[in-house]
Amino acid sequence: MLALSGKLLRLDGFGDDSPREMIRVSTNAALPKSLAADTAFLCNGEDAPSGFGLYLATERNAMSLQRLGPDARKATLPDAAGFLGDGDIIRLSPTNQSYRVLFRVKANNNSLLLTERCNHYCLMCSQPPRDVSDDWVMDDVEQLIPMLPVSTGELGLTGGEPTLYGSRLINLLERIKRSLPNTAVHVLSNGRRFSDLEFAKAYARVGHPDLMIGIPLYSDDPARHNFVVQAENAFGETVRGILNLKRCKQRVELRVVIHRQTIDRLPQLAEYIGRNLLFVDQVALMGLEITGFTKGNLGQLWIDPHDYKQTLESTVSTLANYRIPTRVYNHQLCVVSDAVRPYCVQSISDWKREYLPSCAACDLRHRCGGFFSSGIKSRHSDYIAPINETHGAIAMA
Numbered sequence: 001m002l003a004l005s006g007k008l009l010r011l012d013g014f015g016d017d018s019p020r021e022m023i024r025v026s027t028n029a030a031l032p033k034s035l036a037a038d039t040a041f042l043c044n045g046e047d048a049p050s051g052f053g054l055y056l057a058t059e060r061n062a063m064s065l066q067r068l069g070p071d072a073r074k075a076t077l078p079d080a081a082g083f084l085g086d087g088d089i090i091r092l093s094p095t096n097q098s099y100r101v102l103f104r105v106k107a108n109n110n111s112l113l114l115t116e117r118c119n120h121y122c123l124m125c126s127q128p129p130r131d132v133s134d135d136w137v138m139d140d141v142e143q144l145i146p147m148l149p150v151s152t153g154e155l156g157l158t159g160g161e162p163t164l165y166g167s168r169l170i171n172l173l174e175r176i177k178r179s180l181p182n183t184a185v186h187v188l189s190n191g192r193r194f195s196d197l198e199f200a201k202a203y204a205r206v207g208h209p210d211l212m213i214g215i216p217l218y219s220d221d222p223a224r225h226n227f228v229v230q231a232e233n234a235f236g237e238t239v240r241g242i243l244n245l246k247r248c249k250q251r252v253e254l255r256v257v258i259h260r261q262t263i264d265r266l267p268q269l270a271e272y273i274g275r276n277l278l279f280v281d282q283v284a285l286m287g288l289e290i291t292g293f294t295k296g297n298l299g300q301l302w303i304d305p306h307d308y309k310q311t312l313e314s315t316v317s318t319l320a321n322y323r324i325p326t327r328v329y330n331h332q333l334c335v336v337s338d339a340v341r342p343y344c345v346q347s348i349s350d351w352k353r354e355y356l357p358s359c360a361a362c363d364l365r366h367r368c369g370g371f372f373s374s375g376i377k378s379r380h381s382d383y384i385a386p387i388n389e390t391h392g393a394i395a396m397a
Helices: 135-147 167-179 197-204 222-229 232-247 263-276 307-321 357-361
Strands: 006-007 010-012 021-026 039-042 054-057 073-079 089-093 098-103 110-113 153-156 186-188 211-214 249-258 282-288 328-329
Touching: 010 357, 021 054, 021 135, 039 135, 098 135, 110 135, 135 167, 135 186, 167 186, 167 197, 197 232, 211 232, 232 249, 249 263, 263 282, 263 307, 307 328
Parallel strands: 021 039, 039 054, 054 073, 110 153, 153 186, 186 211, 211 249, 249 282, 282 328
Antiparallel strands: 006 098, 010 073, 021 089, 089 098
């Protein structure tokens, strides 16, 4: 797991009341001075060039900072931040001597948290909602967007519930369209705000060429869906939101987190989607992330993926028969059936994806989804074992 945030070991050239600062990192010593003034140079142990607005170094390379003049602004990061590279974007907070990496050029997926507020209280929420005033989070994202490289392949927007911002979310999407017209944008939302057709139309008018919204639907039974998200009337508003978005010709992904409260009716949900929501663009069947509320509710949520492998295969088969594009996220290849493996995707972000020691002997490790680092030590399937691709067998440890 990569340490995307942490405490600074030392910060020089900043006052105690200095505001938070967002800045792009560079390893290019020959960067033109007009650009260097607004850039942080990442020192590698050698003498640093002059003219940069900030100098960064991990603890092992801190000697580079000591050789700079007294007027240079400098920050020493822990060695755990050694993954930083050219083009990454970091935010420094002098008041609490901390840092956060906001964007990584080499990441397989960059997601931006827009808010911690939400009108759901899902049993397995990985980002427990907080009823706080956190508009500053959106302020940071709005500042960040113009700094992102135009070559950015994909960008996620998540929460909390992003649509609580209303028109401000629409404005952000318009800003992204102007700055990153070739970037695939994926918004995570519970979909309820789109039950307002006018809001759905405003979202559609953004006209981004590669925009998709991921909306969770946990059951064909309204009562069960509402129980999982801990909100009344959620099912009806979510389905109306999906219908309105498709009425406006918007791309919609349905997301289903698989756990003990959703598994029993998973095949019926697939049939419901095929009969009533055939026009959705994709369905993602997702394994449980053991963090946030999941830890406290694990007793009523956990089910070994091996125990539902046949149910998962039946569900995937139903969706495939309806010709609905289907993906299986957050699952290990050794606990799903052979028929399901082609649908499995390495969906866990690289900074929080890990594998067990026994996975080193697996022939399919390179394309396996792996484990969330937050839960790998707390609970995983009892049936994890290396796959021998030559013989098509699983060698049980």
